[in-house]
C-alpha cells in the first residue's frame with residue numbers, strides 16, 4: 299500500500315509546525331542568559347501555540363481574550379530581574395531556540411506595577427521597542443529575511459532612560475504575518491518581571507502613549523490585516539501605539555537604513571512610529587526640537603492597496619507552518635506518489 303501524497307504532506311506538516319512555532323522562557327541580559335527557564339519569565343499554558351484572531355489552535359486564545367497580555371493562564375515567575383537604563387534585555391525561545399522563521403515585527407511593552415510577581419497585566423502598556431525591517435528587499439524577502447527578527451532566537455529591546463524606577467511587567471511579542479492576509483496573524487507573547495533602578499532623573503510618569511491588552515490590537519488594524527503575499531516591500535504601520543520617547547526602533551518600515559537602532563527623541567514632541575526617520579545617529583537621543591522632516595511612507599505602500607495583492611483567496615498561502623515547508627512537503631509527496639506508481 300502506497301503512502302498517499304496527502305498523508306505524507308500531513309505528516310511533514312506536523313513535524314515542521316512543531317519546530318516552526320515557539321515560545322519565550324529564558325531571559326537574556328546584555329546577551330547573557332540569567333536564571334533558568336521561567337525564572338524571570340512567566341510560565342503560561344499555551345505551549346508553542348500561537349494566539350490568533352481566527353482559527354486559533356485548539357486550546358489557544360485570541361488577542362481579544364483576557365489573557366492576551368501575558369499569554370494563556372500565565373502565572374507569576376519566582377524572581378524579578380533588576381535592570382537599568384541602556385541594558386539590552388531579551389526573551390529567548392524555549393527548547394531548541396532555533397530561530398524565528400515567521401515574517402513579522404517584534405515589540406516590547408512595559409506596564410508599571412507595584413508587584414511584578416502578582417500583577418495580572420491589566421494596566422497600561424507602553425511600547426519601548428519596535429523591531430521592523432532590517433534588509434531592504436523584494437516582495438519575496440518580505441516573506442522571510444527582510445525582517446530584523448528573522449532567524450534570531452529572541453525578541454529584545456533596550457531599557458529606556460525615560461521611565462521611572464520601579465517594577466514593571468515586560469511583554470515581549472513577535473507577530474508572524476504569513477497568514478495575516480486571512481485574519482490569521484500569529485502572536486507569540488511572554489512576560490518578564492523587571493525592576494528598573496538608577497533612573498533618578500526620569501521623573502515620575504512614563505512619557506508617550508499607552509494601550510491595554512486585550513484591546514490594543516483589533517482584527518482590522520493595518521498592522522495585522524496585512525498581506526506579505528502581494529508586491530509589498532514595506533510594512534508601513536507597526537502594531538499598537540508609538541514607541542515612547544527614549545524607546546528604541548530597530549530597522550525601518552522598508553529596511554532602507556539597514557539594521558540600525560534608533561532612539562526615539564525625548565524632546566520636541568515628535569513621535570515616531572518606525573516609519574519615519576529620526577536621524578542617522580543610531581542609539582543617540584536627538585536633542586533637536588524640530589520635528590522630523592522625513593516624508594511619511596507613500597500611500598501606495600499601504601497594505602489596503604488590494605490591486606497589488608494577489609493573495610486573497612489564494613491557494614492556502616501563508617498557512618502555518620509557512621509556505622516553504624508546505625511547498626517542499628507537497629513536492630516530496632508528489633514525487634513519492636509518482637515513484638510508488
Ligand SMILES: *[C@@H]1O[C@H](CO)[C@@H](O)[C@H](O)[C@H]1NC(C)=O
Pocket residue numbers: 481517518519523602604
Ligand atoms: C482587512 O482589509 C481588507 C481590505 O482592505 C478589508 O476588506 C477587510 O474588511 C479588513 N478586515 C478586517 C477584519 O477589518
Ligand SMILES: [Cu+2]
Pocket residue numbers: 318319348400474484618619
Ligand atoms: Cu506558526
